[in-house]
Amino acid sequence: MMTGRWKSQRTETARLASALTALTALTAPTSLLALLALLSVACAGCAGYQVGADTLFRKDVRTVHVPIFQSDSLRRHLGERLTEAVTRKIDSMSAYRLAAANEADSVLSGRILYDRKAVIAENRFDTPRALEAKLVVQIEWLDRNGLPLTQLNSVVIPDSLVSIAHAENFIPEPGQSLETAHQKAIERLADEIVSQMEARW
Template sequence: MRDAVSTFATRYRPGAALLLTMAALTLLTTGCVTYRFGSATMFRTGIRTIHVPIVRNDTFRHDLGIRLTEAITNEIENRTPYKVTGDPNADSTLTCRVTRQTKQVLSEADTDDPRALNAVISVRSSWVSRDGELLMQNSVVPSDDIGISFAQESRFVPEAGQSVGLATQAAIEQLASSIVSQMELRW
């Protein structure tokens, strides 16, 4: 048994193995030096602050713009490394406009009373840097159009005690999440 150990020790030098291991690690780490890790890597590095003006509202529900602005601000603060500021001279500006808000009847009772409905909200949004560069683009069909359209629906059943107000709030929160998701860098 001792002969096998001494033969192994003389055949394989620990210094050579250590040198080979260090060389392999050096090559691996320098090859991956441009990779970034963590959630901050999904967002642009040159942007630190975002100005989010009150969302314009083209509908008759006067509170949608304020509620969507609050939801977008919360999403940006919670999910991104960006800081929302009231300064119009921020690194970038995210502008949105509510273009449509409707209720769609999905099913009716025999008495023509609606049983299930969708609360639908449509928004047009654009994110532009201080230099005028378009920062948010449609990931499916890129174009030079400055705005991206978003639409969100949320189902509610009045017979079950669900209200249009709660469904609208759910749609607003989902819209805010979709808009902030579009702020992520493309692969």
């Protein structure tokens, strides 16, 4: 005796088989016409969607000028290293093109507000075992008219300024250093800065 579940599956299989038989019975021009109609309906359903990384970025901005980031830190060359990382990320991850100041649609400027080194863990002799390097950066992305292009609703600072911080842990004993931790933090900050340049949903 056949249960209701098996009966419905058998009915569905029979329907699919009859549809396949009807499709194979069509002549070549008719099947081509049916295929074109099916494709046009499928494409019309996806007309509002866009594909690719270029769709993540603003359409009104094509070029960006990135002056060397200022640094309030006493550690040398952090601003230059962050500027280099940001320009590499813009070049490789975004739809924007780097340009000179007089040719650019927008200017992305930044300042390293401070860097901190803190002890996370010590051994019983109070020798640091794990440390943390933290960088805090403030960016400002303006168009040609001086209007802000970045927006963060949760940060209570002027609309055109966005603060981004990243902390990187390192352990000196196996060979990690403050310099390597800073480089990792700089790379991650550059990713975050370029993601702030994406168009809002």
